[in-house]
Amino acid sequence: MKAEIITIGDEILLGQIVDTNSAWMAQALLSLQIQIEQITSISDREEHILEALHNASKRADLIICTGGLGPTKDDVTKFTAAKFFNTSLVRNEAVLDHVRGIFARMNRSMPDINHGQADVLANGEVLFNDWGTAPGIWVSHEEKVFVFLPGVPFEMKSLMTHRVLPKLKEFKSEEKIAIRYILTVGIGESHLATQIADIEDSFPAHLHLAYLPKIGLVRLRVSASGRDLEELEKDVEHYTDLLADRIGDAVVAREDLSFEEVIVRSFVESKATLSTAESCTGGNVAKQITEVAGASEMFIGGIIAYANQVKEALLHVEHATLEAYGAVSEETAIQMAKGAQKQLGTTYAIATTGIAGPGGGTPDKPVGTVWVAIAGRSEVKTKLFQFHQDRVLNIERTTSQALLMLWNLFQKEKGF
Missing domain, CATH: 3.90.950.20 (CinA-like)
Incomplete structure (x- = not known):
């Protein structure tokens, strides 16, 4: 199953916030053997959202959108999605009761604007948000799955963990991926690449080596994709062993650790x-x-x-x-x-x-x-x-x- 992530919000494009949602979702999806093909950040504009949904639906089987589900006028994701699916928004009374309950527990009156958060896509399945007022929405459309989630990180993570990932476990991906990591410190990227060049050159076509440098360290990622997960695991383990032996004392971990x-x-x-x-x-x-x-x-x-x-x-x-x-x-x-x-x-x-x-x-x-x-x-x-x-x-x-x-x-x- 191929997946894409679309993050919606001018605040991301203006650099006011950093998009940490995509990285978290990518890791969560990888645990289910779902690979992210592309991540797109766009503004809160109808034409940009429509274009992004259209393009993603041509490439991916699963499209996850975050952001733009709030109660204010700049939150246009649901209205634009309704146009994309040629459907309407309908008031969900269970969601409305949930929103009212949140305001009641805070001992605050609920503004009229928040009633709109109970409006969901008529062709979608509501994903209840236990931590906030904006529900997620799951839509199956033309053999594709679209998931719309709030952009607030802790709300997104809760919905992904308790609502989305359990549903995605039902989907079986024929394309598998195996990954190993090596964390090195005290050696520069270019020196490291020179040291292991012959091993990297010997990689079979289905294996890939990525260099992920930061100040003072380089993380290596060995990945393989194909249909036989057991064979892929053997391949990445073999070549990771070769790399680690060659690098020697500069290796401090063979896990995805900081x-x-x-x-x-x-x-x-x-x-x-x-x-x-x-x-x-x-x-x-x-x-x-x-x-x-x-x-x-x-x-x-x-x-x-x-x-x-x-x-x-x-x-x-x-x-x-x-x-x-x-x-x-x-x-x-x-x-x-x-x-x-x-x-x-x-x-x-x-x-x-x-x-x-x-x-x-x-x-x-x-x-x-x-x-x-x-x-x-x-x-x-x-x-x-x-x-x-x-x-x-x-x-x-x-x-x-x-x-x-x-x-x-x-x-x-x-x-x-």
Whole structure:
């Protein structure tokens, strides 16, 4: 079964929000062996919606649309879909009772405009929205399936999980796909590609290797498509083994995991703990770690020591060190890391101090100058980085390098 996703909303095209719905739906559908052929983002305009529905119906068997189901005048998805299917909207009393109930539970009067959310496509099946006022709608039309969902992420996810995916399990897709992942750190994309070029060249036609780079890491995706899932699984496993053996120590995971997830898992398994002392990253290192479920088992806490007085008072950085070397220095970074490690009682500690920009640089320490220190079981590792003028990028690069340094020291000290 081939599928397409259409996201509707001017806010996406204007960059006011990021379309996270499509990525989540693509992963959910892949678990049912349903492959996404195309994702299209369009504005809240009738002509654009009609065109997108028409084009998608020529390519895909399943078309999922998100957005434009709200009560306001700019939400035109249902009205446009009625034109596309040459049908009408009808008032669904069960949906109307549900909407009334939501307002009653909030002890608020229901505006007349919300009555329209109970209007659904006459040729569709209502998908009740337990978390909001806009129901989803399932339409079977000319041997195609169209699903219309609200754009609010938590409402969409609830409807997909409890209403849409169970219905899609009834559909059997003849085309199968098998996928494996390799997560590498500390090696650039071009160097990695050169290292495994001969293996990639030996791939049979039904296998594909994708490079998914981010700052500090590259994720490899090995995929195969065909009709015999068992054979596909054997093929991708064989070639993934070849790649992983060739890449060696740069491989940190053979699952679809983030680097932060790998760190959290490894620390938990080793009963190691982590703390952070952040200046120029402003808590971003701690944020990346604590976004991982289970981080509470290894992350004790962090101190955002932006001002020198905080470095002294909470991390016990010596005043003489700051006077002699400055806040952005190896000496200060070391004392920050040791201070966090001691104050919070952790096995490891990360410290970052630098000039993120755009101001604050000097001839000796220009914008982008960063020191990172990692305090471990037996030693402290430090490194100086000279990044660029972009503040956001400097913070991201510092975070990435800090986590890589942490990982390298953690691997070195295993068994201590």
